[in-house]
Amino acid sequence: MIVETAPAKINLALHVRARRDDGYHEIETLFAFLSDGDVLRLAPGPASFALEGPFGVILSAEGDNLVTRAAAAFARAFDLPSEGAFTLDKRLPVASGIGGGSADAAAALRALARRNGIAIDDPRLFACADALGSDVPACLYGRSALGRGRGERLEPLDGLAGVPVLLVNPGVAVSTGAVFSAWDRVDRGPIGDGDLLERALLGRNDLEAPARSIAPVIGEALAMLEGTANTRLVRMSGSGATCFALYESEADRAAAAAAIGAARPEWWRLESTLA
Ligand SMILES: C[C@](O)(CO)[C@H](O)COP(=O)(O)OP(=O)(O)OC[C@H]1O[C@@H](n2ccc(N)nc2=O)[C@H](O)[C@@H]1O
Ligand SMILES: Nc1ncnc2c1ncn2[C@@H]1O[C@H](COP(=O)(O)OP(=O)(O)OP(=O)(O)O)[C@@H](O)[C@H]1O
DSSP states (O other): OEEEEEEEEEEEEEEEEEEOTTSOEEEEEEEEEEEEEEEEEEEEEEOEEEEESTTHHHHHTSSOOHHHHHHHHHHHHHTOOOEEEEEEEOOSOSSSSSOHHHHHHHHHHHHHHHHTTOOTTOHHHHHHHHHHOTTHHHHHHOSOEEEETTTTEEEEOOOOTTOEEEEEEOSOOOOHHHHHHTOOOOOOOOOOOSSHHHHHHHOOBTTHHHHHHHOTHHHHHHHHHHTSSSEEEEEEOTTSSOEEEEESSHHHHHHHHHHHHHHOTTSEEEEEEBO
């Protein structure tokens, strides 16, 4: 049995620079990963896929899944039969800006590479990731990085390992494509210099305004996080609606989680740390 974690990704900053002719957008983003996420298991046997966990039921209604798409892409790329029994423990909310599906696809590629003795830096594995989604290459790499292009041109960065982080999702699924379409097409400039936290603090998430126009409750989630003590950075992740705060200490994070949990018990929360 191979067990792969599929860590949640957050965008410490996300600058949208231009709309391309192929409909995608040129971005510059600071990717960071958490110590928590979905968990994917791969057992020997004929090809199968099962879902469990708090968000498994939501996804089971969809016929197609990024894990099975990743497995099919892997089999084609390496000319191998499609086999292996996958079980996905779905702990991250779906369509929430923290790359859950992308992380699952990357975890499936890593698990299959391990099973078949293929190096994680094999260019064919990267090509599979790139074809599956803009966030999948970053998730395959799984470490702090500056992403350019659609997010697939990656430059490693020293991370903020161990920094406490709180994620809050106000319970609305937001479509990434719809949020990019609502961007106002104003290029507000590149990501600046400095260490990772300095660059993040100088930066912004250009998808926040379009996401808030679609899901105004995101403003409430950001205000709640901003109202907590000893934050180092408060921001929306990806295309939303999940927002996060980095804290000075685990006690600060716990106090914030308790306060937001008391005020909005129906919101999803995750207390984690940066990897
Ligand atoms: C917002 C981010 O999560 C930031 O990390 C990513 O840019 C989105 O990554 P993703 O969810 O893997 O996105 P994809 O599955 O590749 O694309 C979903 C849709 O979002 C839009 N899209 C996505 C990425 C990008 N750079 N420009 C876009 O315009 C496209 O309409 C695309 O059809
Ligand atoms: N394993 C999976 N987990 C989540 N979503 C999946 C999965 N497989 C397919 N999907 C589909 O992909 C869509 C996007 O899901 P995902 O959770 O990756 O979005 P996201 O968190 O907004 O990602 P990003 O931050 O990369 O934009 C979902 O609406 C769902 O229909």
